[in-house]
Amino acid sequence: MTPNADSAPSGPSRRSFLASTAVATAAVAGGMPLLAACGGSDTGSREGTTSGKAADKMLPTYVASTVAQPDLPSKNGSGAGYTGKVDLAALKTSVPKKLGTGAPIKIMSPFWGSPPKPGNPYYTALDAAAGTKITWQNQDGTTYGEKLGAVLASSSIPDMVVVPGWELVGKIANAVTAKFMDLAPYLAGDKAKKYPNLAAIPSDAWRMGIFGGALRGIPMPAATANWITPFYRKDIFDKKGWSPPKSPDEFLSWAKEATSAKAKVYACADMNWSAWSFFGVRPSGTLGWNIGDDGKLTYRHEVPEYLEALEWVRKLFDAGVVHPDDKARSGDQGQRFTAGQVLVYNDNIASWYGKTAEQAQAKPDFEIEGMDLFGADGGNPTLWASQPATIWSLIRKGASKATVENALAAADFAAAPYGTKERMLVDYGVEGTHYTVKDGVPVKNDLGNSQVLNAWVMLAAPAAYYAHPDFPDVARKQVEWQQRMGAFMKKTSTFGMNIVEPTRYANLGSQFEQLEIDYVRGNRKLSEVQAAISTWKSSGGDKLRDWYKELIDKNGSGN
Structure with missing residues (x-):
């Protein structure tokens, strides 16, 4: 079963x-x-x-x-x-x-x-x-x-x-x-x-x-x-004598060593989703709101870790360690992973079984492993619970x-x-x-x-x-x-709550996903991301914060 x-x-x-x-x-x-x-x-x-x-x-x-x-x-x-x-x-x-x-x-x-x-x-x-x-x-x-x-x-x-x-x-x-x-x-x-x-x-x-x-x-x-898992080719790592990186700096250093554009082997796919975990960034949507130790209610992209995660992913793209098709957002990164063209990629944890079963007959030596998540400084990560x-x-x-x-x-x-x-x-x-x-x-x-x-x-x-x-x-x-x-x-302050935001805020943050995609690939400036955050605040984000503050005051915090 x-x-x-x-x-x-x-x-x-x-x-x-x-x-x-x-x-x-x-x-x-x-x-x-x-x-x-x-x-x-x-x-x-x-x-x-x-x-x-x-x-x-x-x-x-x-x-x-x-x-x-x-x-x-x-x-x-x-x-x-x-x-x-x-x-x-x-x-x-x-x-x-x-x-x-x-x-x-x-x-x-x-x-x-x-x-x-x-x-x-x-x-x-x-x-x-x-x-x-x-x-x-x-x-x-x-x-x-x-x-x-x-x-x-x-x-x-x-x-x-x-x-x-x-x-x-x-x-x-x-x-x-x-x-x-x-x-x-x-x-x-x-x-x-x-x-x-x-x-x-x-x-x-x-x-x-x-x-x-x-x-x-x-x-x-x-x-x-339940987080997106950074999977790596353990069979190739073992053959090369590599150990899984334990910090963002270690990852970048390893990625440069492992990449060979001539051999069409690249260290990784787009690592943006794992970067959120490495740098302790909250999920998007309603789980993105949290009251910090300072008593302030903030959304995920208002904290420094958000920009730090994006800047790290951009370093990977700038270093040329990300597969070109991932930069172009074309093809199937999972197939590139099983073909050995990419050595690390992000996916749902279910793919641990899916890839193992898929490759069992064709590649008996194939071995996929989940890399443990680490913190921005190489220490323990800060991870946010899923609903x-x-x-x-x-x-x-x-x-x-x-x-x-x-x-x-x-x-x-x-x-x-x-x-x-x-x-x-x-x-x-x-x-x-x-x-x-x-x-x-x-x-x-x-x-x-x-x-x-x-x-x-x-x-x-x-x-x-x-x-x-x-x-x-x-x-x-x-x-x-x-x-x-x-x-x-x-757990964020909204954990375990089934929240529907007012419809007037439905498209408030719709630009961020594409902006993140463009920024890490070098097509947008950091100042543009910062400007988008400021615009988000002034065009309804601050009012939405007030709405969430009232909701949490009335219903209690999820954490």
């Missing part, structure tokens, strides 16, 4: 994470949030967040699953790890009786790749097992926001809709409150015990499902110790009781923990049709790879974990990396 994959609050390409083979069966990214900053009622303002006692009353009672205990329990915000083979003949059942009644439901979800045809063996088997009758309305994941916005603006909304956090901007964020129902009457407190797998989702993840003062979103939990959930499935307002109960039955089935029959079916499909078992390990065939992905795993997920029966050592390394890095984790 494969893991419910974690991703980060920001990264090279959130959509590319979900499209990778490593996360084709489950995916989570860094999210956004919501209440009324002052009111919080369902009919009041849709801006703000809900936390504290008001939120606690809406949450399901947490009942941990005891079906299969991990070999590596979660620690320091990590996912859990399963490093042994599962006895497939002794898989347990997490839901004693079928909860679905067969009432038809329509579900819209993002899909990366070519969606399978309706009525295929995977969908048929899942419906039969869960007691559901789902019509999937799969939409292209790369343009999902456009379709989502159009559907939410219409009068015809599917019974259930998957909403990723990165699409929670502008009118979509407010539509979530307006168009989706409060699930507390079905899930608050002990009511959730009817759905044991949903009850086993951690409370912090459920708290992120509060939109507009009501529990609307069924979450996909994520590890909070505990960032993708949700929601049920439309006005749905019948039968529709709601069947949607919850589907979500409960999808959230089955590792080591269960339900998880096996969700992740691998039907034995003999979608996979075969070799040496005790399930292996998908071509039909499995084309049908068993993207759909059911988007409805809900168990607490974050890693499990790769074919490469158990990779699962161990993923968990241990998160646990080591998690020891240096801090």
Whole structure:
């Protein structure tokens, strides 16, 4: 069985994470949030967040699953790890009786790749097992926001809709409150015990499902110790006698030694995303706000570390150690990495498994390793926690009781923990049709790879974990990396809050991503970045700070 994959609050390409083979069966990214900053009622303002006692009353009672205990329990915000083979003949059942009644439901979800045809063996088997009758309305994941916005603006909304956090901007964020129902009457407190797998989702993840003062979103939990990982070619490092760098200066020095333009080998890809971690820069979005030791509330690009990180990345480009295609932002840096043209690159931690599995047959000596994050001075890093959930499935307002109960039955089935029959079916499909078992390990065939992905795993997920029966050592390394890095984790003042900013600020910081891209490549001046920060403040940033200050004063700090 494969893991419910974690991703980060920001990264090279959130959509590319979900499209990778490593996360084709489950995916989570860094999210956004919501209440009324002052009111919080369902009919009041849709801006703000809900936390504290008001939120606690809406949450399901947490009942941990005891079906299969991990070999590596979660620690320091990590996912859990399963490093042994599962006895497939002794898989347990997490839901004693079928909860679905067969009432038809329509579900819209993002899909990366070519969606399978309706009525295929995977969908048929899942419906039969869960007691559901789902019509999937799969939409292209790369343009999902456009379709989502159009559907939410219409009068015809599917019974259930998957909403990723990165699409929670502008009118979509407010539509979530307006168009989706409060699930507390079905899930608050002990009511959730009817759905044991949903009850086993951690409370912090459920708290992120509060939109507009009501529990609307069924979450996909994520590890909070979850950062973009700087991966390096350990096989090449060992051959050359190199040790992983332990400071930005060491990295630059090593990069100059390792690069050979003549041989078309470059030290690294664009390291911007790891630079944020090296220099202790907060995530973008709502997590970027924090009250410092001086009592001042600042946003991520207002602190010195922001410019220091950008200047360091620019040094890499100026030194010629970054692959030319990365400078041009063309091609696939992951392919350049496996080809040995790039020795270090950034990616979601799920690629640890994805690249290992991908290269196992073609390059048996290939070895990928995650470089430990270091601080700007070579000491311990300052790392900021990711949100505990960032993708949700929601049920439309006005749905019948039968529709709601069947949607919850589907979500409960999808959230089955590792080591269960339900998880096996969700992740691998039907034995003999979608996979075969070799040496005790399930292996998908071509039909499995084309049908068993993207759909059911988007409805809900168990607490974050890693499990790769074919490469158990990779699962161990993923968990241990998160646990080591998690020891240096801090939480911003907005951690754990599902916040929706006022729409008037929706495009306030939209210029920064492109500006960062241009600056590190030498196409913009530092003074232009500084000017953009000043403009951000005067054109609404300072007023947005006041809004956040009031929100934190009313709801308490996330740290």
